[in-house]
Amino acid sequence: MRRSRTSWLSGTCGSTRHRGASSTPATCSRRRCSESEGDNVVRRLVVNADDLGLTVGVNDGIFDAHDHGILTSASLFAGAPATLDAIRRARGRPSLGVGVHLALVDGTPTLPPRRVPTLVADDGRFRRSWKPFIVACLRGRVSLAEVELELTAQVDRLRSAGVRLTHLDAHKHVHAYPPVFAIVARLAGRFGIPVVRVPYERWSPIGDGSARGTRRLQALLNAAMRPWAQRDYRIAASHDLRTPHFAGRIHTGILSVDALAGVVRALQPGVTELMVHPGYADDELERTGTRLVESRQQELDLLCSLEARALLVGERVDLVRHDLTHVIKRSFRHVS
Template sequence: MANYRARTTGEALGYGSGERLLIIHADDFGLCHSVNQAVGELLDDGTVSGASIMMPCSWAKEAADWCAARKEVDVGVHLTFTSEWEPYRWGPVSHTEAAPSLLDPQNYFPRDCRTFELQADPAQVKAEARKQIEMALQLGLQPTHADNHMGSLYGLETGRHFLPVVFELCAEYGLPFRLPRFVTGDQGQAAPPELAEQARQLAAYAERMGVVILDYLVTLPFRKQEEETYESFRQSMKQLLAGIKPGVTELYIHPSYVTEELLAFHGSPEKRGWEKQIFREPDIRQTLVDEGIRVIGWRELQQLQRAGKA
């Protein structure tokens, strides 16, 4: 047993044990028109290989309509339970009377994950997540996966997570889910290393439920860092790509056009503009080639899940 090594999702997909597979993912599709324009362009030209829609947001229908006309794109549901910007808020797609534990005093979602984790009722979380998935289906989207806005479902702030109910829905709808099997504490890891054991336990639970998950999840800081420039951001992205491990990794970004619309509510708009451009840079594309990284989409994981071979 000492030599046992869990099979990676990459190996389950049929790739070799040393293959480095990367999903380049655009979060927050549907947040606003400026984001929709950027994400749509990046999906159209293959700069990113996946995206997910925030169904409670005002521009979700535009994003879903765009996807419904392009069945080939890999787009999932960005399960949303927080509403972080002060000037622009959103709440459940369920009737608020059916989801009181998901609301702040103004009947929006809470602005932070800690508040959500402490007050949310799991049954209401499950019902709202179902409503968001059903809304996507009703708008003509054929979702390839599910993930989570701000990590609110992972219990990162208080330890109180909601993943069992999410796994039940993902098994029911045939959706793989954004959860890393391995947490190492390396640069770019989206979860702290002290959660490594919990990640292993949750990965085993997902496997028992028949839900396909990632091997690794990485990103760079969401907000512009002190003294950060586009050039330093580009160098950080190169370093992040060089550290990609064998298996399936998702690297998620938040691209947008920087417009008056975005400036009206967003706390770090310039960084979103950088993230719209970064994977179009020739040296970043060349880094993927030089590192031998194969870019894939969520559809491969969904096909694996629906075939029951996870």
């Protein structure tokens, strides 16, 4: 069962029982963002949900987080079980930015497996995780030509379905590997997509004494990929692409009010993307094999909480989409 929640935008209860229903925030103002506002340099935050299309329950959570919370953007799988459901429902939410969650691991290709043999195992599915994929790349066992064919097909599928794409990123961040990132950058330029994620956090909590367990491991992985990130930034610049500051990798699966506060207070002038994974925990999600199950419900509750809203109000942060054509929920600054 989906739980009803009170929308802080409208004061009414929202429920995913009515999955066909849509909601556009009444306080979304449509204008170009400016670099400054008065004497203060604006800090902008894109709150982006990965995994749109994974399951109907994940779709429900993402749309709830947008309709009733602070979520502004989502990354959509081209060929996941609930992709068509996500496309249909996203059409009624023009204030939600949608990009492609490119997949080269943990799923099935868009193209027939015979056309991308170095990307799939004998069962026709991608490698299960990012580790064997990257190892295969480093050993020369992955055809970059096949990578480009498959990723092009994924972008084409969503464009053909009428999705206006605002950004590109990748499942499990496999595009951070510079030869793959170069392909993604070319695709972005070819299709007029302005933003590509570089999944590297410039600020890490590993030195503040609070990083423990999963978060410490994620912080170490983040630090290890700095050389790749530096190359990725150069590649993106050569294609005139925007690469917002990034946050959320270190707190994947463990995002809390305190963690969100730390991210927001550390925001630099300009645009930062916060990656999140909201959703409803159900049997369908369990069957996907994802490690992020109960944490999705917890993140959904956080994104729809009064605490999250109050934090953004207090820090005077603008919520935006990746294309920067919407400044969302600006008027809540003036709500006590």
